[in-house]
Amino acid sequence: MKLFRSRGRGDAGQSTTSPSAQAAALYHAGRYAEAEAAARAVAEARSALRDDPHGPLAMTVAALAMGAQGRHADSVAAYDALLPVFGRIFGAEHAQTLKIRSDRAQALSALARHAECEAECAAVARIADRGTGPHMPVIAMAARNGLVFALNAQGRHTEAETLAREALAAHRTPDRFALVLQLGLARSLNGQGRHEEALAEAERAGGLYRTLPDEDHRAENGAVELATATALLGLGRAAEARARASAAHDACRAAFGPDHRRTVEARSLLDRMRDA
Numbered sequence: 400m401k402l403f404r405s406r407g408r409g410d411a412g413q414s415t416t417s418p419s420a421q422a423a424a425l426y427h428a429g430r431y432a433e434a435e436a437a438a439r440a441v442a443e444a445r446s447a448l449r450d451d452p453h454g455p456l457a458m459t460v461a462a463l464a465m466g467a468q469g470r471h472a473d474s475v476a477a478y479d480a481l482l483p484v485f486g487r488i489f490g491a492e493h494a495q496t497l498k499i500r501s502d503r504a505q506a507l508s509a510l511a512r513h514a515e516c517e518a519e520c521a522a523v524a525r526i527a528d529r530g531t532g533p534h535m536p537v538i539a540m541a542a543r544n545g546l547v548f549a550l551n552a553q554g555r556h557t558e559a560e561t562l563a564r565e566a567l568a569a570h571r572t573p574d575r576f577a578l579v580l581q582l583g584l585a586r587s588l589n590g591q592g593r594h595e596e597a598l599a600e601a602e603r604a605g606g607l608y609r610t611l612p613d614e615d616h617r618a619e620n621g622a623v624e625l626a627t628a629t630a631l632l633g634l635g636r637a638a639e640a641r642a643r644a645s646a647a648h649d650a651c652r653a654a655f656g657p658d659h660r661r662t663v664e665a666r667s668l669l670d671r672m673r674d675a
Contacts, residue, residue: 417453418441418445419437419441419456419457419460421437422434422438422441422457422460423460425437426438426460426463426464426467427614427617428617429467429613429617429654431467431468432464432468434460434461434463435460435464435465437460438457438458438459438460438464439457439458441453441454442454450487450488452488452495455481455484455485455488456495458477458481459478459481459498459502461477462474462478462481462499462503462506465477466509467618467655467659468659469655469656469658469659469660469662470658471506471509471658472510474509475506475507475510478499481499482496482499482503485499492526494530494534494535497523497527497530497538497542498541500519500522501520501523501541501545504520504523504549505544505545505548508545509660511552513549513553514549514553516546516548517546517549520542520549521542521546523539524542537576540566540570543580544566544576544583547563547566547580547586548583550587551583551586551587554590556587556588556590557591559586559587560584560587560591563580563581563583564584567580567581573611575615575616575618575619578616579619579622581600581601582601582623582626584600585597585598585600585604585626585630586626586629588630589629589630594629594631595630595634597626597629597630597633598630598631601623601626601627601630604622604626608623617654620650620653620654620655621646621647621648621651621654621662621665622661624647624650625643625644625647625651625661625664625665625668627643628640628641628642628644628647628668631643632644632668632672637672640672641669641672644665644668644669644672645669647661647668648662648665651665
């Protein structure tokens with residue numbers, strides 16, 4: 400999810416005037432180690448200021464950057480430390496608090512804690528649906544995307560398909576949310592053995608991916624190739640599948656490193672093809 404823009408203390412975020420602006424810009428540019436270092440520096444510089452929002456907000460950038468580097472356990476630990484702070488500064492149902500709950504839930508899925516991710520994403524979506532303010536629909540959409548991923552990861556592909564289709568029908572903007580929902584839909588179809596349909600959805604996602612600015616699709620590097628490779632393998636097109644899986648692995652390793660969940664998934668798919 401994009402980082403929020405600030406409208407003052409109550410809605411503090413990473414605006415161009417925020418102390419975290421540089422860290423956020425580095426994160427969006429895919430320079431994750433630098434983003435983490437810059438965010439930690441901001442948090443340390445403001446650590447003596449009680450209930451100052453900018454230090455904790457900086458650490459949300461650090462948590463995102465840790466996850467993007469494949470350090471998913473570190474990312475979850477950072478969110479665990481931040482949640483009570485956000486609750487105190489912003490309130491339990493404030494957009495900023497709900498955002499880090501959603502981000503934490505999706506980091507849990509990277510650690511295969513899928514049932515926890517499912518429960519938290521469902522809770523966040525419910526609260527955001529009844530909330531007000533410009534960020535609540537975005538938070539609800541992000542939480543539903545996490546829910547689709549968690550359902551797929553638990554083998555509940557029919558439920559994931561239904562939720563992804565409902566979310567796509569309600570969200571007609573061609574943006575990153577549409578991209579990740581299409582990829583979630585492709586994953587659900589692959590999981591049901593409906594590989595022709597999955598391939599069509601992956602190709603649609605690929606077309607959308609190519610139209611988005613780099614900062615809007617960088618976090619999904621390798622995801623289209625991975626969905627396409629899985630569908631092609633299911634269709635018996637092994638050589639094409641191997642080429643796409645190799646491209647996915649290379650892209651993920653370059654962008655996120657060897658320990659990121661998507662890099663690991665691509666490597667596992669390649670290993671499965673080699674062992675077949």
